[in-house]
Amino acid sequence: MPTRDGADRLLRRVVRDGGGWTVLLTVVALVGAAAELALPAALGLAVDAAVGGTASWWPAVACALVAGLLVTDILGDLAAGYGTARATLLLRRRLLRHLFACDVRTVRRYPVGDLVGRLVGQSADAGQAGTAVVFGVVALVPPVGSVVALILIEPLLGITLLGGLVVLAVLMRAFVSDASAAVTGYQRVLGGIAGRLLEALGGARTIAAAATVDPERDRVLAALPELRRYGSLGWRLLAQASARTAAVGPLLQAAVVAVGGYALTVGWLTPGQLVAAVQYAALGAGLGAVLATLHRLVRARAAASRIAEPLARPARRYGDEALPPGRGELRLRGVEVHREDGRPLLRGVDLLVPAGSTLAVVGRSGVGKSTLAAVAGRLHDPDAGEVLLDGTPLPRLSPAALRRGIGHAFDRPVLVGETVHDAIGLALPPESADPPAGANPATAPVLAVTRAAQVADVVARLPDGFRTPLSEAPFSGGEAQRLGLARAFCAERVLVLDDAMSSLDTATEHRISQAVAEGAEGRTRLVVTHRAATAAAADLVAWIDDGRVRAVGPHRRLWADPDYRAIFTPAGDPR
Secondary structure, X not given: OOOHHHHHHHHHHHHHHOHHHHHHHHHHHHHHHHHHHHHHHHHHHHHHHHHHOOOOOHHHHHHHHHHHHHHHHHHHHHXXXXXXXXXHHHHHHHHHHHHHHEOHHHHOOOOHHHHHHHHHHHHHHHOOHHHHHHHHHHHOHHHHHHHHHHHHHOHHHHHHHHHHHHHHHHHHHHHHHHHHHHHHHHHHHHHHHHHHHXXXXXXXXXXXXXXXXXXXXXXXXXXXXXXXXXXHHHHHHHHHHHHHHHHHHHHHHHHHHHHHHHHHHOOOOOHHHHHHHHHHHHHHHOXXXXXXXXXXXXXXXXXXXHHHHHHOOOEOOOOOEOOOOOOOOEEEEEEEEEOOOOOEEEXXXXXXXXXXXXXXXXXXXXXXXXXXXXXXXXXXXXOEEEEEEOOEEHHHEOHHHHHHHEEEEEOOOOOOOOEHHHHHHHHOOHXXXXXOOOOOOOOHHHHHHHHHOOOHHHHHOOOOHHHOEHHHOOOOHHHHHHHHHHHHOOOOOEEEEEOOOOOOOHHHHHHHHHHHHHOOOOOEXXXXXXXXXXXXXXXXXXXXEOOEEEEEEOHHHHOOOHHHHHOOOOOOOOO
């Protein structure tokens, strides 16, 4: 969990991110506050001039001050809107980049719906920090200025107003403390509901097939009563603070008016000064703007705390080395990976995948096969040990070198990009990934990998071929897997295929297996599989059992072990 200092540092950065708009808002707000403080004095002098029967330019000054207030309000709203938008944009960009830079396991600690809530809702609340801070500081100017002005007019009036403001400040401090806890709890529970909702939507077909709509709805909304409690508490605290302010404010104003009336009768004040005193009393006691600003600050700080939490997670560090000389030898030395609770998932894995060979990784469900594949391509780093590509530890490679050297394909690939061409060329250098103009808008590398993955005919049938938007390309599970394979084929040295052919029919799988084995141009292949035929076609098989490498050897030799054969039988787990 982030510390308060972490949330406060983030808020300070958000304030700075407002840039020139925050500066403009500060200047405009201060000018408006000064005009607001000058207006009662100008009105009082205008009244005295009228009572005395003398000509004066104070009414014109008062009109000019009113016009100035209108202008500053308009400019203030404009600066606040643009400043908040800019700060929110930079905050969302910072959070998104950090999440992509983090270890995969780190990101998986947060439900996707919860992260979306932080990225969308909480970022918008925190992005208002600059505006809230400026308005919060400026909102104190009228009360403080009113006290000073009343002291200058008549010290007893200033003391009366100051005493009432101290009482209101104590009440507001209690509101800030209680409201912070309510808003933080509300945002936390809302993020949990969003996470469960997104999970349910992702499994909508399964839920419908199992006829478990009602239980799933109850699961998603189980925290709704808690959300309601936090929401009701927040609004109740705001209502109580508003009621107290509304009750004390008029009493305070009445007290100042009473003291001012007495001062007028004994000759301490002129009629114009009494008018000014009444205006200052109303200005000083009207703390509704202060309360609204405090509420905005509370929401911004609570949101900043939620965003600071994932930002505090360490990002992966990369080196700056290019791909070393070699043909794709992959070596794992003493690799260990632990679960969240500290239990080992991989334990002391030592494994060598010779350059240009195919290594099949097999084992029952939960023994660490996919984790081994993720570590092999540095989707996340091991807790101990190291992974080397052609003798170079993966953390020493630059992101571009790592992307060029190792490609991943998964059982359920997520296609990313605007078009089909973007999705396939995601791992290519920009000059090879950008589609050219023309009748056949695909680069040569993209065409080559789509043919190798047996998916070129699928793309050709799309309305706009490679330029078809992904949102308009209805791919089946097997077609999506082939596109994922095509994307992985862009790598130059190592292909990590994590059950990447599970949704393919037998004929297509055979053709792709041939393409991987024969057309991979010497690239090393690490294939996680549950199919005996795939294991038999590999040069070597790594048998993973309980987080350890139980045996490494040709499939035909391992087949003599009944425990090994049980992995591929229907009674065994399909993973």
